Each structure stands twice: as C-alpha cells, then as structure tokens.
Amino acid sequence: MMGDTVESYGALKSLPKRVKIVEVGPRDGLQAEKTQVSTQVKVELVNRLSSAGFENIEVTSFVSPKWVPQMGDAADVMASINRRDRVIYSVLTPNLRGLEGAIEGRADEVVIFGAASEAFSQRNINCSIAESVSRFVPVAKAAKEAGLRLRGSISCCFGCPYQGEVSVASVLDIIARFAELGCDEIDIADTIGVGTAGQVSDVVRAASGVFPIERLSGHFHDTYGQALPNILAALQEGISIFHSSVAGLGGCPYARGATGNVATEDVLYMLNGLGIETGIDLNQVIAAGDFISQQINKANGSRAGRALLARTEAIGCSN
Amino acid sequence: MMGDTVESYGALKSLPKRVKIVEVGPRDGLQAEKTQVSTQVKVELVNRLSSAGFENIEVTSFVSPKWVPQMGDAADVMASINRRDRVIYSVLTPNLRGLEGAIEGRADEVVIFGAASEAFSQRNINCSIAESVSRFVPVAKAAKEAGLRLRGSISCCFGCPYQGEVSVASVLDIIARFAELGCDEIDIADTIGVGTAGQVSDVVRAASGVFPIERLSGHFHDTYGQALPNILAALQEGISIFHSSVAGLGGCPYARGATGNVATEDVLYMLNGLGIETGIDLNQVIAAGDFISQQINKANGSRAGRALLARTEAIGCSN
Numbered sequence: 001m002m003g004d005t006v007e008s009y010g011a012l013k014s015l016p017k018r019v020k021i022v023e024v025g026p027r028d029g030l031q032a033e034k035t036q037v038s039t040q041v042k043v044e045l046v047n048r049l050s051s052a053g054f055e056n057i058e059v060t061s062f063v064s065p066k067w068v069p070q071m072g073d074a075a076d077v078m079a080s081i082n083r084r085d086r087v088i089y090s091v092l093t094p095n096l097r098g099l100e101g102a103i104e105g106r107a108d109e110v111v112i113f114g115a116a117s118e119a120f121s122q123r124n125i126n127c128s129i130a131e132s133v134s135r136f137v138p139v140a141k142a143a144k145e146a147g148l149r150l151r152g153s154i155s156c157c158f159g160c161p162y163q164g165e166v167s168v169a170s171v172l173d174i175i176a177r178f179a180e181l182g183c184d185e186i187d188i189a190d191t192i193g194v195g196t197a198g199q200v201s202d203v204v205r206a207a208s209g210v211f212p213i214e215r216l217s218g219h220f221h222d223t224y225g226q227a228l229p230n231i232l233a234a235l236q237e238g239i240s241i242f243h244s245s246v247a248g249l250g251g252c253p254y255a256r257g258a259t260g261n262v263a264t265e266d267v268l269y270m271l272n273g274l275g276i277e278t279g280i281d282l283n284q285v286i287a288a289g290d291f292i293s294q295q296i297n298k299a300n301g302s303r304a305g306r307a308l309l310a311r312t313e314a315i316g317c318s319n
Numbered sequence: 320m321m322g323d324t325v326e327s328y329g330a331l332k333s334l335p336k337r338v339k340i341v342e343v344g345p346r347d348g349l350q351a352e353k354t355q356v357s358t359q360v361k362v363e364l365v366n367r368l369s370s371a372g373f374e375n376i377e378v379t380s381f382v383s384p385k386w387v388p389q390m391g392d393a394a395d396v397m398a399s400i401n402r403r404d405r406v407i408y409s410v411l412t413p414n415l416r417g418l419e420g421a422i423e424g425r426a427d428e429v430v431i432f433g434a435a436s437e438a439f440s441q442r443n444i445n446c447s448i449a450e451s452v453s454r455f456v457p458v459a460k461a462a463k464e465a466g467l468r469l470r471g472s473i474s475c476c477f478g479c480p481y482q483g484e485v486s487v488a489s490v491l492d493i494i495a496r497f498a499e500l501g502c503d504e505i506d507i508a509d510t511i512g513v514g515t516a517g518q519v520s521d522v523v524r525a526a527s528g529v530f531p532i533e534r535l536s537g538h539f540h541d542t543y544g545q546a547l548p549n550i551l552a553a554l555q556e557g558i559s560i561f562h563s564s565v566a567g568l569g570g571c572p573y574a575r576g577a578t579g580n581v582a583t584e585d586v587l588y589m590l591n592g593l594g595i596e597t598g599i600d601l602n603q604v605i606a607a608g609d610f611i612s613q614q615i616n617k618a619n620g621s622r623a624g625r626a627l628l629a630r631t632e633a634i635g636c637s638n
Contacts, residue, residue: 010520196592201329225585225622266544273515303544
C-alpha cells in the first residue's frame with residue numbers, strides 16, 4: 001500500500017484506497033418505481049442501510065407532492081429514521097420551500113440539480129441551464145447559512161434523450177456554476193446510461209481540471225450494462241465517490257422495462273474484489289435489497305444480489 | 320491511432336484496435352437453457368449471427384445425446400447452416416467420436432476443455448486435471464492431422480463452486496498443457512462469474528507469460544455483474560478475443576435464477592463506444608437476441624438489447 005491508493009493490478013492504474021458510496025435507493029430509486037411504498041417501509045429501508053454502514057444516504061425529496069407524490073411523506077420519513085452520527089442524510093431541495101423542509105427535517109446535506117444538456121433542461125424543468133442554476137442561488141445561500149452541506153447534481157453528462165450528444169464543455173460549464181454556488185460535492189450523472197468507459201475517462205479528467213477530484217462523484221446507470229466498466233474507468237481517473245441504488249431500485253424513465261440506477265450490491269462486489277474500503281457490509285445490503293424488492297414485488301435488480309441470495313438458498317437446502 | 324491500439328482515454332491504457340468476439344450463444348448458451356429449441360431455430364440463429372458479422376461462432380457440441388440432449392442434433396445443425404467463408408464455425412469435441420462428427424460436419428475449429436480447479440475437474444468429469452488433458456491427446460493429434468483449428472477452454476480460472484479459490488499457478492499449469500497439445504487459442508473462463516477486475520489483470524498478465532496474448536481469450540460471466548469491468552481490465556492487458564452470448568443466453572448452473580454468460584450486445588455496446596473494431600452490426604445482433612429470446616420465451620438477458628428494443632418501440636409509437 002502506498003498513500004491513498006491500493007496497489008495497482010497489472011495495467012489498472014492505482015485506484016483510490018477508499019470509496020464513499022452514496023446510497024440513492026430510498027429517493028432516486030423509489031421515486032422511479034411505479035409501486036409506492038409506505039412511510040414505514042421507507043424508514044425501515046433507510047435504517048437497514050445505515051446499519052449496513054453507508055456514510056451517505058439520499059433519503060427523500062422536499063418537493064411538492066403535486067409533482068412527486070412518492071415523496072409526499074418526506075417530513076415523516078426524516079422524523080422517523082434512526083439517526084446515526086456518522087451518516088450524512090441527504091435530501092433534494094428544488095426551492096426555498098424545500099430547503100425549509102430540509103432544515104426542519106434535520107437533513108445533513110441538500111441537493112440542488114441541473115443538466116449539462118440544454119434540451120433536457122428545457123424539456124425537464126422548462127428553462128435554460130443558466131436560468132435553472134440562478135434559481136438555486138437563494139437555496140444555496142440559505143443552505144450554507146444553515147450550516148448544511150450542499151451537493152450539486154448534474155444530469156445528462158454523457159448523452160441526452162432529446163439532443164443526443166452532450167459536449168464536455170457544457171459539463172464543465174455547469175460544474176463551474178455549481179462550484180460558484182459553493183457546492184461541497186458535485187455529481188457527474190449518466191442519466192440515461194449511454195456513456196462508455198473511454199468517454200467517462202475523458203469527461204472525468206476534464207472535470208477534475210475545474211473542480212477537485214476528491215469532491216466529484218460518479219452517478220452511473222446500467223441501462224446499457226455499462227455502469228461497472230464506467231465506474232472502473234472513473235476509479236482509474238481518481239474518482240472516489242459513487243452513487244448506487246440498493247437492488248437497482250429505479251428503472252429508466254426513457255426506456256420502459258430498461259434498467260436504471262446501478263445496483264449497489266454489484267458495485268460493492270467489485271470494490272471488495274479490488275480491495276477498496278467502503279465500510280459497508282455487503283451481506284446486510286443484500287438483505288436490504290431483498291427486503292425492498294419484496295415490498296415492491298419486483299425482481300431484485302442486482303446480479304450479485306440474486307447470485308448470493310440463490311447461493312444462500314442452495315446452501316440452506318442442502319443442509 | 321498508433322499501430323495496433325486505439326488512442327488511450329485518460330488513465331485507460333492503450334486498448335486493442337480490433338477485437339474478435341466468439342459468439343457462444345448457440346452452444347454454450349442454449350445448452351444451459353431449460354427450454355429446448357428445434358434444429359430449425361438453431362440454424363436460423365447461427366445464420367442470423369453470421370449475417371451480423373461474427374467471425375467465430377460456437378455452433379454445437381458433438382457429445383453423446385445421452386449426456387447433453389440439447390445438442391443431439393449437432394450433425395443436422397452443421398449440415399443445415401449457411402456457410403460463410405470468413406466465419407470460423409467451432410464445435411465441442413469431448414472425444415475421438417466427437418472429433419469424427421466434427422470432421423463430417425465440416426467444423427473449422429474443435430474445442431477441448433479442462434478446468435483450472437482440481438475439485439471442479441473431479442466433480443464435473445470425474446478425473447484429475449492431468450488425466451483430463453491426457454485424454455485429449457489423441458483428439459488434439461487427430462484434429463491437427465485433419466487440418467482443423469484447435470481451441471482449449473479452461474473453466475474456473477477465477478474461482479470454483481467446490482474448492483473456492485483457484486491459484487494462478489494452476490491456471491498457468493493447464494495453459495501450458497493445452498499449449499503443448501498444439502492449441503491455437505486458449506480461453507481463460509470465469510465459469511461462475513466470481514472474478515473481479517484486479518484479479519483479471521493479474522491472471523491475464525501471468526497467462527501472457529506462458530502463451531501469446533494474441534491467442535488468449537477471455538470468457539466472462541455476468542453472475543455478479545462483473546463481466547464488463549473484467550473485459551475492460553483484460554483489454555487493458557492486451558486481450559483481443561472475448562466470448563459472449565447473444566441475449567445473455569445460458570444461465571448459471573450453480574445458482575438458480577442467476578445470470579451466466581455476458582450478453583454480446585452489452586459487450587459490443589462497450590467496444591463500439593471505445594472505438595474498437597469488431598466488424599459486427601449491433602442492430603442485427605439485437606434483432607437476433609430478440610428472436611431467440613422469444614423462441615425460448617425468456618426475458619432478453621441483455622441490458623443494451625432491452626434498452627435499444629424499448630427505444631425502437633417508443634420511436635415506433637410516437638410516429
């Protein structure tokens with residue numbers, strides 16, 4: 001071992017020694033599932049995840065229930081979870097009203113968001129990228145004043161369902177705008193999962209020129225099966241924060257039946273194999289993934305989860 | 320572009336400029352599916368795959384139908400496919416009788432096999448690794464005399480369902496034995512999909528010390544979701560031959576309901592993104608995967624396949 005990297009394997013460049021996984025299943029995942037779950041189930045899921053060792057969980061969104069009914073119980077969820085000191089509980093805050101909810105709910109971090117694609121910004125939130133960022137100025141200011149961590153999440157950094165290609169320059173532009181708002185962490189997200197490993201290397205390398213690599217995170221989707229090779233490429237560039245969703249919760253809203261968020265279990269399996277520390281117990285995550293998959297009556301979206309659950313069952317049968 | 324490698328992306332080391340995909344769906348894939356298909360369907364699948372541009376297809380196995388009923392029509396399949404000159408049609412030959420069938424069926428390549436795990440060899444074919452290789456001596460000799468290409472396939476190079484860990488030394492040992500038999504190509508297979516990227520780098524790097532890297536191939540399973548990052552790691556070591564299965568045909572026999580062979584569509588999507596040539600038309604592969612998935616009445620096992628089929632349907636609906 002040398003400093004902050006694990007020993008390199010063959011041609012793999014030195015990888016980060018430790019990675020922070022931001023578990024986004026309770027918010028990003030459940031919001032995209034068609035089966036709604038009760039507040040109690042959400043609370044149990046968050047508690048299971050914090051028990052498993054995650055240091056950052058995206059819990060809910062303080063958004064109007066008119067727009068996102070699945071997150072209408074944000075205040076109840078935040079009031080009911082078992083708090084653990086070392087865990088950063090994050091919530092989405094689209095506006096000042098949402099920020100008030102986040103403060104009342106004792107969130108540790110608030111998330112603001114934007115797109116690297118002009119077409120996506122227009123279609124998704126009906127304004128330009130520049131306008132969307134400027135709308136967050138008072139939210140960011142108030143969050144900082146309240147002593148909260150601020151995260152900026154950028155969608156469509158590798159492609160857009162409306163305009164197709166997205167330039168690296170436009171990714172760098174919104175990173176710079178979010179940096180100016182005081183973001184502590186900035187997510188580079190592949191919202192529709194179209195990116196591949198070489199593109200990830202290029203975008204991440206460029207991004208690290210405008211924002212510290214230690215505070216950049218990778219949010220990859222498995223729609224085309226590319227999330228893990230993309231994470232491997234990002235690790236090789238030095239990224240050490242990744243988003244994932246337990247049991248692969250959350251489909252792809254742009255292709256019915258397709259996969260969305262990368263499954264946390266699959267990411268952990270890879271990181272464990274690479275000897276990278278996360279502080280997370282894979283078996284507890286697999287149990288949490290099994291729990292929520294049964295609650296929403298959906299096949300477990302994690303390959304590692306399915307394989308390990310099947311192996312456990314097989315061992316159980318033979319004994 | 321420089322020589323045989325594409326330009327490197329960021330920290331990704333120079334990758335091979337061209338990759339050969341060995342499509343194993345018709346044999347390795349269908350053999351592991353519980354739904355059997357007719358000879359006619361197998362023939363159509365092989366023809367669709369050769370039309371799509373594959374230069375190497377594993378078609379069938381000349382094995383006793385008592386042991387593998389799914390491959391009982393090997394002679395008929397080989398007699399009925401449309402031959403394309405540039406395609407290598409491979410068949411498995413467990414013994415001299417199988418080799419005779421392969422010669423009569425005008426196969427271009429025969430495949431012999433063994434394991435890097437002593438426990439797997441004993442449980443799977445009831446003899447030691449050394450014994451299994453020596454049994455192939457007359458098959459290899461006769462194949463060479465008949466002017467056929469010879470491939471040696473090594474299972475359990477990254478882990479074993481019975482003994483757990485498999486040493487790199489035991490992988491190198493059977494590679495050396497297969498090399499001595501005159502193998503033109505040798506497969507390093509992760510039969511149960513447990514390997515991760517760093518381990519792949521280490522094993523491939525060691526293997527390239529005892530057999531030319533240009534003739535080593537990687538056969539990865541997606542049981543734990545690791546196939547694509549493992550392929551990316553192997554590419555970085557210089558491997559330029561990979562096995563994959565259209566629509567992810569073939570489950571994992573050691574974990575019910577779990578994934579087996581990596582889906583060809585997902586591999587191609589990554590390679591296309593990396594600018595690596597394969598000569599294969601992804602859209603035709605997706606159509607072939609859709610065809611065979613419908614024939615066996617099973618959800619398409621390729622994420623890229625599902626996403627692109629859904630996108631096509633969506634575009635179809637909106638027009």
